[in-house]
Amino acid sequence: MRKLHARDKTMALILTVFVCAAAAAAQSSPAGKALTVDRIWSQPSLSGTALRGVAWAPDGKRLSFFHTTGSGHDAVTEIRVMDAATGQSSVLVSAEKLSSVLPRDSSQPTQATGLGRRPPASYQWSPQGDALLFEGPNSLVWYDLKSQAGRTLLSGSDGLADPKFSPDGRWVSFVRDHNVWLVSVAGGEPRQFTRGGTEEIREGELDWVYPEELDARTAYWWAPDSSAIAYLEMNERGVTLYPIQDPTSYTGATHTMRYPKAGDANPAVRLFVADLQGGAPRAISLAGDFATNRMDKNAPAADDPTQTDFYVARVDWLPDSRHLAVQHLNRGQNDLELMIADAATGQAGVVLEEKDPYWVNVADDLHFLSDGKRFLWSSERSGYRHLYLYDVQGKQLARLTQGDWEVVRLDGVDEAAGAVYFTATEKTPIERHLYRVRLDGSGFTRITKADGTHGINLSPGARFFVDNCSDAAAPPRQDLYRADGTRVAVLNENKVAELAEYHLSPVEFFSLTARDGVKLNALMIKPPDFSAGKKYPVIVYTYGGPHAQVVLNAWGGATFLWHQLMAQKGYIIFALDNRGSTGRGHGFESVIYRHMSDHEISDQRDGVAYLRSLPYVDGSRIGVWGWSYGGYMTLNLMFRAGDDFKAGFSGAPVTDLRQYDTIYTERYMSRPQDNPEGYKDSSPINHVDGLKGKLLIAHGTGDDNVHVANTISLINKFIDAGKYVEVTLYPGRGHPISDPPARKVLFRRVTQFFLDNL
Structure with missing residues (x-):
């Protein structure tokens, strides 16, 4: 050369x-x-500190976050809430309340509330905005904001993962022992929702490779009306069991993981819907156009290539709670089908297909409008990822963005204003900025002005956003803005x-x-x-x-x-x-x-x-x-x-x-x-x-x-x-x-x- x-x-x-x-x-x-x-x-840290626990209330008008004073063993943490319109903040949950409602976790060192208990690893608002759910490695605590009283929904030594409120706020779901479980926010014993989960067959629980390489974040989804849950079954029997040895162990201890190496068997994946009121789960039949991908209703053999040579890359409910949108990707990853499935019958049809001579990159840009008849979609078919508007029959209604630059992600939609917010590289590929465009493709505007890379946390309803901004010279800072780019408040200046x-x-x-x-x-x-x-x-x-x-x-x-x-x-x-x-x-x-x-x-x-x-x-x-x-x-x-x-x-x-x-x-x-x-x-x-x-x-x-x-x-x-x-x-x-x-x-x-x- x-x-x-x-x-x-x-x-x-x-x-x-x-x-x-x-x-x-x-x-x-x-x-x-x-x-x-x-x-x-x-x-x-010479990078300063980031604002932790940033979460929007469901009404999109309030923003909560952890606020810590002091350091080390003297640190005291509370949760504050800010009025997004005024930038005024107040205590939402005091350090004393956090300490009193959170269960002790003997596996973790004491710190951060200053009162002998760790603060929660994370929390989430209830869908009605009247309560918080605190999540620990083994526990769930429901906290009523009006009475300022907490209720332990789950505790013990068994781990849990992926907790979620039901959309109606009555239930909290979580994954334990390879199954989905439910517990009422009113209290009581948790109940097992899925039944077939084992170490080899995961029900509503992700394996290792899906989150690592498809950025999958969950394997179960509540219907918007809380009537049912869709979930993946991941059969890993055919996947290589790979040992990882602890070289410091006197006995040569090892732990094993299912790790599908290139060319070997993947998990066999099926999609089910189960009603909250009971009854047998219904399998969703995915029958696309590409070969060896039919998903039968009978349990597959773990080494059956017709069951392992595709991926269920994304699953979303439509607003009507009767249909599912499934992104179905062939193993070669050059053919992605968007399918609409009837949750009652399990029948599905392809409404949109993305084919590429190389590969199709899976994105998180599918967004159904509230009428359930239209959706936003991103595609790289032009050579650059851009946004499109479709109807549910797969007809393109509008191309929202175009040019020799990329849409990085869809951040949210203000349906009342007919506005779509997204992050893109239009200014330069070495930066990320927030943009707005109308649903008909007009009114293209860059909202963030400061040079650098902007990470956007848009409020429900898209009236406000938190901007996590940094450049090559300055650590990230967080600020609260109105959707038009007017700054409301400095959340964390983070000057080091x-x-x-x-x-x-x-x-x-x-x-x-x-x-x-x-x-x-x-x-x-x-x-x-x-x-x-x-x-x-x-x-x-x-x-x-x-x-x-x-x-x-x-x-x-x-x-x-x-x-x-x-x-x-x-x-x-x-x-x-x-x-x-x-x-x-x-x-x-x-x-x-x-x-x-x-x-x-x-x-x-x-x-x-x-x-x-x-x-x-x-x-x-x-x-x-x-x-x-x-x-x-x-x-x-x-x-x-x-x-x-x-x-x-x-x-x-x-x-x-x-x-x-x-x-x-x-x-x-x-x-x-x-x-x-x-x-x-x-x-x-x-x-x-x-x-x-x-x-x-x-x-x-x-x-x-x-x-x-x-x-x-x-x-x-x-x-x-x-x-x-x-x-x-x-x-x-x-x-x-x-x-x-x-x-x-x-x-x-x-x-x-x-x-x-x-």
Whole structure:
């Protein structure tokens, strides 16, 4: 592969470069304090504090949140409520009341109310807005806001998950022992609603892979009139039982999980509806147009491919409580059917179909209007995700958005005003903003004005929103706004005064042009005492995979601060969003299809060529690091672009794509049996002979996402190749190795690794 140098005019620098003004303004003198690994991963966080427990009351006029004063064992937490129209707040539930109504949890250390009990992990408003439901790991407490009295609905040692109010507010449902249960808010014993749940067959409970790769958040759904519950049955008998060993256990203890690896069996999934008044559950018959996907009413064999070669990606009730909308996705993930099912008969029909030559990305943008006759839908059929209005027969009524930019998500609808609110990349792909458009596609308006990335929490009725906003120079803050963009109140300014004590360098955003003319977004952080007359080593930060960006005008947390630490030590930090990453449309992303890493490596090498064209870069001292997919990318770059990188750090990498799960891997690569050469070429484990530089790998032995077997298998390949690399394992840690003690040890080593080898 030809390298590009300064004289090569096809490697063009960019159109624009801008520096985060806030960072430049906040920059301290060159004599500012030096960041340390220990400080970055210690408390209080240099990212400040986020407002916790933000929840809208059902009327959309009140906003509640946790409010804590003091710190450590002296911390006292209460719940406050704010009038969204005025911004005035008052105590909703006092710290004393929280302490008196919450059951003790002996498995957790005492803290946070100041009265010997932990605050609830989370809570939710009742649908009528007259009560709160407090959720603990083993308990549910119903709290009446008028009488300020609590009632324990559930307690004990058995765990629970996914609690929900029924829409009429009379029941609370939850998942326990692989079944859905109900308990009355008036009290009494809970009753088991589903009956067939076991460790192998989950009733109303998600498996591991659906939430991990389809972003599924629940496996059961209340009818709007509270008359019935729809739920998934997930039969995992045919799914590989994967052991994860505890290496610190004297007896070699292991726990097992059902983990479907690429090409292997998925859970067999069925959809049922059961009435609250009793009676046998009714199976929903899903009979789409693509092959091997018919869902029969008889229990399937766990290894029956007609029952495992599709996904029930999303389920929603229509407003009439008589019909369900089911998003039915084939195993190849290139054919998504929106089906409307009769909850009484179980019969279903396709009203809309999305087909793609590569894959269909599942979204959460289906929204039925209150008349039940129209719905909003998002599609990437134009090459970019945009919003459309349909009737329930599948006829397109309007296209709401268009252009070479993406709708990121549908935030909500104000039906009275005929307005739709959504987050999109229209301003720039490196930011996220809130927009409004009318149901006929007119009146397109950007609402958020400040540069940066905005996370929106829209009120019911869409009259107000909470804006969680950050940029590359400032940690996230939360503010309350009216829907027209007028600020009502500052909820959490989150100014971290200590940041001003460090010599933080500004983040420069720009774009460069790859060898084939495609523009690629990039960023750079220079040393605080940068001099254009000197030569600097560079550390490239990469992720590179689908549904993620590293070049984003948003606060980067501890990773950003570690990059600042390395800049203080004399390194330039560089990051580039190669093709395959998100924010630039489906065409930009889908080039990786069936050959992951090829385009990514090419684009990253073009980034290196650009760096080498700069007079202040030492082109012989370029390193790379990344985590998860970024760890996978780091290995591919070290093995397949070894002349470009002198040192690399790979965290929790997939080394053999056959070792990763079905949904993610097959979406981009097809099954291994259908694409054996693609899997071979795209897996770093088959390219270890190309390693020339120094390599450090870290992995948690308890990683249930990317199993540590990936790294162990790679070590064996290095032995066969006669190569030595440094590998550090973290006992019992999961995929992110996120606990502060381990993180400190890890990044002390990573810091020294680059100091020694770059």
